[in-house]
Amino acid sequence: GENVEQHPSTLSVQEGDSAVIKCTYSDSASNYFPWYKQELGKRPQLIIDIRSNVGEKKDQRIAVTLNKTAKHFSLHITETQPEDSAVYFCAASLGYSSASKIIFGSGTRLSIRP
Amino acid sequence: DGGITQSPKYLFRKEGQNVTLSCEQNLNHDAMYWYRQDPGQGLRLIYYSQIVNDFQKGDIAEGYSVSREKKESFPLTVTSAQKNPTAFYLCASSIAGDEQYFGPGTRLTVT
Numbered sequence: 001g002e003n004v005e006q007h008p009s010t011l012s013v014q015e016g017d018s019a020v021i022k023c024t025y026s027d028s029a030s031n032y033f034p035w036y037k038q039e040l041g042k043r044p045q046l047i048i049d050i051r052s053n054v055g056e057k058k059d060q061r062i063a064v065t066l067n068k069t070a071k072h073f074s075l076h077i078t079e080t081q082p083e084d085s086a087v088y089f090c091a092a093s094l095g096y097s098s099a100s101k102i103i104f105g106s107g108t109r110l111s112i113r114p
Numbered sequence: 115d116g117g118i119t120q121s122p123k124y125l126f127r128k129e130g131q132n133v134t135l136s137c138e139q140n141l142n143h144d145a146m147y148w149y150r151q152d153p154g155q156g157l158r159l160i161y162y163s164q165i166v167n168d169f170q171k172g173d174i175a176e177g178y179s180v181s182r183e184k185k186e187s188f189p190l191t192v193t194s195a196q197k198n199p200t201a202f203y204l205c206a207s208s209i210a211g212d213e214q215y216f217g218p219g220t221r222l223t224v225t
Binding site: 032034042043044045046049093104106 | 159162172204217
């Protein structure tokens with residue numbers, strides 16, 4: 001079945017530096033790739049997503065890139081701030097398929113050092 | 115809060131008792147999902163439903179049961195057969211395969 005691998009499991013960066021989290025997926029039919037941020041004790045919330053018809057999407061300090069050939073996508077956070085500290089989950093799905101579900105990666109705990 | 119609610123926020127039960135967790139959404143989403151999250155771990159899919167009166171097992175369905183009698187509601191029952199039920203339970207809804215909106219979660223403690 002579909003599998004999503006996420007690396008690294010933990011990441012610590014100096015405030016102001018960039019952070020990169022990488023994911024690979026197994027099902028080449030996947031066409032929707034969301035990223036969720038979960039703060040301690042809270043619900044996951046969508047921060048950015050990308051569909052397979054584009055290679056890159058940016059929203060202020062956050063960007064996601066997609067390489068369909070390699071079945072690989074990444075989250076890039078620039079100019080990191082203390083409030084970026086959280087667990088980040090990547091995910092992949094078949095999009096608007098009646099039988100689809102979203103497969104989540106195992107998560108990356110990002111810590112921003114002051 | 116995104117139109118999806120879970121109750122209660124905290125739930126305590128004795129071992130051997132069944133317990134039902136509530137999940138309601140007013141987003142008119144067809145698909146609903148239940149996840150389990152253990153401390154420091156990721157999201158594991160328990161059950162999901164794409165349409166009323168139909169649902170499928172996820173990766174860890176043993177010891178759990180669900181129903182989907184109404185589009186708005188997808189309750190999860192944690193049965194006494196679940197060996198280690200203490201966890202954080204998250205419900206979500208979506209247009210099938212699209213962005214999932216999560217509820218605030220129920221933290222279940224079984225002693």
